[in-house]
Amino acid sequence: MVRPYAIKGKKRKTREEKYDREEDEEVEVEEKESANRGSIEKPKGEAPDEEEEEDESGAHELVGIPIAPSDQNTKKAGVIFVLEKASLEVAKVGKSFQLLNSDDHANFLRKNKKNPAYCRPDIAHQALLAILDSPINKAGRLQAVYVKTEKGVLFEVKPHVRIPRTYKRFSGIMLQLLQQHKITAVGKRESLLRLIKNPVTQYFPVNSRKIGFSYSSEKLVKMSKYVDAVDDDVNLVFVVGAMAHGKIGTEYVDDFIAISGYPLSAAMCIARITEALAEKWNVL
Template sequence: MTRPFAVKAGKKRKRKEAKYDKEEAEVMKEEEQTVTTSVIEEDEKVVDDVVKDLPGIPITISDQNSRSGAIFVLERASLEVAKVGKTYQILNSEDHANFLRKHNRDPAEYRPDIVHQALLMILDSPLNKAGRIRAVYVKTEKGILFEVKPHVRIPRTYKRFAGIMLQLLQKLSIYAAGKRDKLFRVIKNPVTQYLPLNSRKIGFSFSSDKLVDIQKYVTAVKEDLNYVFVVGAMAHGKVNDEYVEDYIAISGYPMSAAWCIARICEGLQQKWSIL
């Protein structure tokens, strides 16, 4: 079931922005150092033009009446804002290769499409439709942490996704149309403060020595524990977080983040008989 959602923008929205709750104001102070500095002096008109161009995105409502569930943490997502020409944009290797080279950056590292695909995989999964995904957190390469509500329907096309991410990183939250429900919001680090105590924190890495069958692995976890899955959303390198209890490889081949997530979801769908 879906209901419409529209990104709020323009002058009315700006007035509401003045009423950020205390937590967001603090987050803004702390995080604004790490957002590309040009964003701080944002050209509101240009941003609003981008946002106004975005058609509403619908949200899905899932069944939350279940016991233990899964939380995903996408680490090292490439989501960096910069002013390119006259507009602020999320940098990507295809459209901004020359700009990135000019600023001595490696275009190959700028892959926001990876986090887009990963979010689509998580939120479109039958596991999520069955209400078993409790939360999704994304941490960017620059250290900005944000939460994505499991009932959000992620824009299907990259262009619209990038528009939403741009607005999120500049305004710190995105609401459902006509509601106080924040569908995306920047939150304070570290992510561990939002993770349930009764959870198993599992990191995914092709280079782990522990190669397992994900289906058997999740089946062996006690029924009353929640799962926290930490997956990399960067182009190269690996995740390495202290809070992770166990690093596992789930294939003898390096996979995309999207494929890794698909396997994880399928493992839990089998365990919980979600068809």
């Protein structure tokens, strides 16, 4: 059973509380100052719509699922992330449907001749948090996030969604999404997460450069130098694996790079990418 989200609480006043929201999961609205503080490119504020409830950052606070504040009005080249081969699979375990994971379903997985080591939905969870928490998202430069599961199911995550921070709640949202095909904010038409048709390439902007990531690529680059060399009007599509083992496919990528001499977690890889972009775009 999925727990309801975005129970509106009073806004946090202290600096530590704003940064560490895991301690109080029920408070989902961030202070405007927190959302805008780091960006040198000043976010453009919009006049609040009186008919809709708005937090101080201009993000809508919805009953169904919380939305993170960000400057979505920026009309500059942006960035798209694709998480490939995400281990997000639903199965009936006992009497209920569950999102399979290696900790809770090891016996079930072995009985069904699956290797528990491959069943790691936490990788996609951490990767999504790394993307959505990044300053470049808060500065409005994230255009879209697409996740493709190991089974080939493709879904879109809107950049302004606040993905649950705890794994248990994340797994509830993923279960709901994979069963009902979309998650819509209550009282709104907009789907915040929704299953979409393959191939993912049809959603990329025309002027985009698709960059795949793997530790095993022979082209080892320094990420900051790499993004600096890309023209400012090019939309960047970063394709990162969200699986424990194996390699992403290279069918649609223009370039295939390694960004460290060490194997990184997907979240660490994303952190390097977003930091390099923040430096390039002067987002602090």
